[in-house]
Amino acid sequence: MTPATTGFDIDTWATTALERAARRDEPAWAIAQRRAASGNARALGFPGREQELWRRIDFRTLEQAFSSLDPFRESPPTRNLDDLPPALLERLGSEAGRIGLVVQRNTGVVIEQTAPELERQGVIVCSLERALVRHADKLRDRLGALIAPDYDGYAALGAALRSGGAFVYVPDGVEAAVPIRLFHWLDGTGQLAAPRSVIVLGKNARATIVEEEMSDAAEDIAFHLGGTEVFLGDDAKLVYGTLQEWGGHVYHYSNQRAQIGRGAELQWIQTILGGRMVKTNSYFDLVGPGGQAFVHGFMFGDGRQQFHLHTLQRHLSDHCTSDLLIKGCLKDRARSVYQGLIQVAEGAQRTDAYQANRNLVLSDTARADSIPGLEILANDVRCTHGATIGNVDPEQMYYLMARGLPRNDAQRLIVEGFFAPVIDRIPLEGIREHLRQVIQRKIG
Amino acid sequence: MSTETPNLDLRDSYTEKYGFHDAEQSVFKSRRGLDREIVAQISDMKGEPAWMRDYRLKALEIFEKKPMPTWGPDLSTIDFQNIYYYVKPTSEESKSWDDVPADMKRTFDKLGIPEAEQKFLSGVGAQYDSEVVYHKIQEKLEKLGVLFLSCDHGLKEHEALFKQYFGTIIPSTDNKFAALNSAVWSGGSFIYIPKGVHVDVPLQAYFRINTKDMGQFERTLIIVDEGAFVHYVEGCTAPTYSSDSLHSAVVEIIVKPGARCRYTTIQNWSNNVYNLVTKRAVAYRDATMEWVDGNLGSKITQKYPSVYMMEPGAHGEILSIAFAGKGQHQDAGGKVIHCAPNTSSKIISKSISKDGGRAGYRGLVKVQKGAVDSRSTVNCDALILDERSRSDTYPYMEIEEDRVTIGHEATVSKIGDEQLFYLQSRGIDKEEAAAMIVSGFIEPIVKELPMEYAVEMNRLIQLQMEGSVG
Numbered sequence: 010m011t012p013a014t015t016g017f018d019i020d021t022w023a024t025t026a027l028e029r030a031a032r033r034d035e036p037a038w039a040i041a042q043r044r045a046a047s048g049n050a051r052a053l054g055f056p057g058r059e060q061e062l063w064r065r066i067d068f069r070t071l072e073q074a075f076s077s078l079d080p081f082r083e084s085p086p087t088r089n090l091d092d093l094p095p096a097l098l099e100r101l102g103s104e105a106g107r108i109g110l111v112v113q114r115n116t117g118v119v120i121e122q123t124a125p126e127l128e129r130q131g132v133i134v135c136s137l138e139r140a141l142v143r144h145a146d147k148l149r150d151r152l153g154a155l156i157a158p159d160y161d162g163y164a165a166l167g168a169a170l171r172s173g174g175a176f177v178y179v180p181d182g183v184e185a186a187v188p189i190r191l192f193h194w195l196d197g198t199g200q201l202a203a204p205r206s207v208i209v210l211g212k213n214a215r216a217t218i219v220e221e222e223m224s225d226a227a228e229d230i231a232f233h234l235g236g237t238e239v240f241l242g243d244d245a246k247l248v249y250g251t252l253q254e255w256g257g258h259v260y261h262y263s264n265q266r267a268q269i270g271r272g273a274e275l276q277w278i279q280t281i282l283g284g285r286m287v288k289t290n291s292y293f294d295l296v297g298p299g300g301q302a303f304v305h306g307f308m309f310g311d312g313r314q315q316f317h318l319h320t321l322q323r324h325l326s327d328h329c330t331s332d333l334l335i336k337g338c339l340k341d342r343a344r345s346v347y348q349g350l351i352q353v354a355e356g357a358q359r360t361d362a363y364q365a366n367r368n369l370v371l372s373d374t375a376r377a378d379s380i381p382g383l384e385i386l387a388n389d390v391r392c393t394h395g396a397t398i399g400n401v402d403p404e405q406m407y408y409l410m411a412r413g414l415p416r417n418d419a420q421r422l423i424v425e426g427f428f429a430p431v432i433d434r435i436p437l438e439g440i441r442e443h444l445r446q447v448i449q450r451k452i453g
Numbered sequence: 454m455s456t457e458t459p460n461l462d463l464r465d466s467y468t469e470k471y472g473f474h475d476a477e478q479s480v481f482k483s484r485r486g487l488d489r490e491i492v493a494q495i496s497d498m499k500g501e502p503a504w505m506r507d508y509r510l511k512a513l514e515i516f517e518k519k520p521m522p523t524w525g526p527d528l529s530t531i532d533f534q535n536i537y538y539y540v541k542p543t544s545e546e547s548k549s550w551d552d553v554p555a556d557m558k559r560t561f562d563k564l565g566i567p568e569a570e571q572k573f574l575s576g577v578g579a580q581y582d583s584e585v586v587y588h589k590i591q592e593k594l595e596k597l598g599v600l601f602l603s604c605d606h607g608l609k610e611h612e613a614l615f616k617q618y619f620g621t622i623i624p625s626t627d628n629k630f631a632a633l634n635s636a637v638w639s640g641g642s643f644i645y646i647p648k649g650v651h652v653d654v655p656l657q658a659y660f661r662i663n664t665k666d667m668g669q670f671e672r673t674l675i676i677v678d679e680g681a682f683v684h685y686v687e688g689c690t691a692p693t694y695s696s697d698s699l700h701s702a703v704v705e706i707i708v709k710p711g712a713r714c715r716y717t718t719i720q721n722w723s724n725n726v727y728n729l730v731t732k733r734a735v736a737y738r739d740a741t742m743e744w745v746d747g748n749l750g751s752k753i754t755q756k757y758p759s760v761y762m763m764e765p766g767a768h769g770e771i772l773s774i775a776f777a778g779k780g781q782h783q784d785a786g787g788k789v790i791h792c793a794p795n796t797s798s799k800i801i802s803k804s805i806s807k808d809g810g811r812a813g814y815r816g817l818v819k820v821q822k823g824a825v826d827s828r829s830t831v832n833c834d835a836l837i838l839d840e841r842s843r844s845d846t847y848p849y850m851e852i853e854e855d856r857v858t859i860g861h862e863a864t865v866s867k868i869g870d871e872q873l874f875y876l877q878s879r880g881i882d883k884e885e886a887a888a889m890i891v892s893g894f895i896e897p898i899v900k901e902l903p904m905e906y907a908v909e910m911n912r913l914i915q916l917q918m919e920g921s922v923g
Binding site: 059061355356358368370371372373375376377378379380381382383384385386387388389390391392393394395396397398399400 | 523524822825835837838839840841842843844845846847848849850851852853854855856857858859860861862863864865866867
């Protein structure tokens with residue numbers, strides 16, 4: 010990974026990352042993982058345009074600026090919540106102290122709080138760094154288990170440079186008493202943050218977890234290279250929100266993976282609103298009979314934003330259900346690519362899988378690509394997908410305007426209505442309200 | 454559905470019905486393999502003008518430079534140097550069946566071509582290996598100025614018209630196999646329908662591979678002038694050999710303002726044929742292009758007929774059936790490209806996989822900048838008949854305009870137990886019930902076929918359903 014155009018060198022970075030990991034007493038296996046990952050990153054290089062998942066998004070501007078990035082930027086000293094950026098505090102609202110909370114600022118975690126109720130239940134909420142020292146046994150078989158170490162050059166680089174991330178563990182049979190929120194914040198430009206988080210729900214455990222990504226606004230490039238691995242034990246249930254709202258300078262690439270056990274249920278809400286160029290791969294594996302996954306997501310791009318969302322619904326066991334709905338709205342010169350795939354493995358009979366992608370294009374300079382796919386290797390299944398791309402229905406506009414609403418208000422109402430079914434599924438009212446405001450602001 | 458092995462299928466009866474072969478008795482056969490010499494030899498044998506010879510040689514260079522596609526079915530087993538690129542069966546093209554050599558005539562008799570010509574068709578072309586051996590069109594159409602010739606004769610007899618359009622829709626740089634075809638093309642049809650002429654009864658071409666390790670590279674060019682209409686039907690079969698044959702055609706169609714063209718394919722190659730075909734049409738103002746594409750045979754098929762809608766009011770339609778049995782991979786589909794405002798398109802795809810076969814839809818809906826008020830709907834349904842088979846759907850939608858209506862829907866399922874139960878409770882046995890359900894599944898496309906093909910298609914489906922339930 011040393012393109013001639015940049016002075017960046019993977020080996021220097023990897024060596025520094027290894028030294029720092031050793032200083033923090035990371036277990037030997039985790040250090041070995043970093044070492045192997047840097048080998049993979051070197052061998053794989055930046056993904057080429059010939060790769061199907063990289064044909065429709067172009068990270069070259071970022072790649073050329075790589076030498077200006079700093080993967081080791083320290084977080085500012087943080088004694089308590091008051092030292093956090095105001096925008097983050099505002100989002101947190103009055104909930105601080107009553108929820109489980111992990112805040113990552115730049116490359117490291119600065120706040121870790123477990124609510125007393127959670128502590129009594131044996132729920133662990135902490136930084137991944139701390140967990141690697143204190144709960145290594147719970148991470149050993151999980152960290153890196155779902156994101157393949159050689160998935161692509163970026164994933165490998167992220168594993169080599171891993172900086173920060175959170176660890177959440179809910180023991181068997183426990184229903185986490187309060188929600189858990191994980192924040193990622195980036196200050197200014199020139200950063201490269203590579204957090205890796207692990208979320209584990211034991212058998213019959215329950216939890217609500219919301220992960221939020223925010224930053225201030227800046228001119229130059231910053232890069233978030235994240236990864237999250239979620240494990241649901243048999244009959245567990247997780248409501249999981251991942252809300253991305255970077256400033257317009259942030260390049261974002263993340264790999265999200267979930268493994269869903271027998272009879273377990275994942276409700277996953279994703280929003281993609283911020284960032285300059287955004288690429289997210291959200292995969293889940295249904296590995297035990299009767300597992301269920303419901304994914305609801307939306308993206309809203311304006312300006313020159315580019316979003317690429319790839320989802321993979323992998324049915325590896327029988328009698329599982331998955332239902333995925335991704336809505337996209339685009340204005341100005343924004344561009345979105347949705348690339349989805351349902352895979353049904355041999356023997357995964359009685360699968361019921363659904364995948365829908367609906368796109369609303371508000372300007373003639375915006376562009377939406379939709380590529381839903383099915384690969385089915387079992388016969389006793391019901392697999393359906395649908396995709397639509399269109400503009401605001403003129404009849405709906407006419408209806409509203411005939412009732413005296415100005416064009417802009419009418420359009421805003423229609424777009425809000427388009428997103429409402431997804432927003433309604435977000436578990437915390439404060440966040441729902443915030444998202445409505447973001448949408449209003451974007452419609453302008 | 455039963456978990457027992459359904460062993461009777463369409464392909465079993467293939468050997469008996471289509472899988473026979475004649476003794477090889479070509480008048481000329483190029484040596485195996487492909488190089489400049491072979492390409493020049495083909496051109497010399499045909500006595501072509503220099504521009505075509507140069508075109509072929511240039512295309513060969515492009516073919517050699519282009520990498521094999523990295524997506525789709527595995528084509529790595531094709532050995533380009535083991536193939537005979539040109540096998541000339543007779544010295545002359547005949548206008549009467551009586552003049553066709555006895556062996557070949559027997560073959561086409563067995564396939565029912567002369568009979569069909571009398572009953573259903575306006576004109577027939579029959580290609581045997583590399584060359585068209587028989588060509589005939591009704592006199593009254595000839596008088597109206599309709600041209601229906603082999604592509605080679607088209608070049609010879611109407612060079613100006615031929616040159617104006619040849620390679621303009623699918624340039625040799627389009628893809629590796631289009632380049633290959635451009636280098637070694639032989640046979641195929643050249644059709645011109647003059648302004649306002651409606652050819653009410655279909656024109657048909659029949660393609661037969663006889664020689665082992667043979668590559669067939671027919672080239673078809675159809676020009677439908679303003680307000681005219683034609684329905685062109687092609688069928689293809691080959692003997693069942695243990696080694697693989699290659700069929701790589703290029704079909705270019707120009708549908709002028711207000712005209713309509715329908716192109717129907719019943720592809721029933723034997724299971725040892727790689728069928729890698731590039732088909733593309735351009736439709737101008739208020740013109741309609743329809744592809745009806747039935748893929749039953751071959752080992753691997755990669756074929757995505759496309760319609761470029763160039764001017765307002767153009768309409769494109771693709772109806773595709775893919776059936777994949779044992780050892781078959783049908784990677785079928787279609788592409789519609791909206792290049793002008795107020796254009797519309799529709800794709801319906803039905804695929805069936807059985808006995809470990811893999812059938813799929815791969816398609817593209819593209820709306821270019823400025824193509825406002827375009828409408829497109831895509832419907833893909835797949836039926837998987839047993840647990841060893843596979844179905845894939847890969848639709849691509851690339852939309853660069855906001856005032857458009859684009860929809861895509863796909864479902865994959867098995868034969869419903871409830872449907873079976875319903876029919877069985879009315880006294881229909883299970884096997885017949887399953888066949889009825891499959892017939893119903895493909896009915897929206899079969900009903901678009903000419904009568905005799907619809908009957909044939911239903912018969913084929915019934916045949917292959919035998920023994921599959923129980």
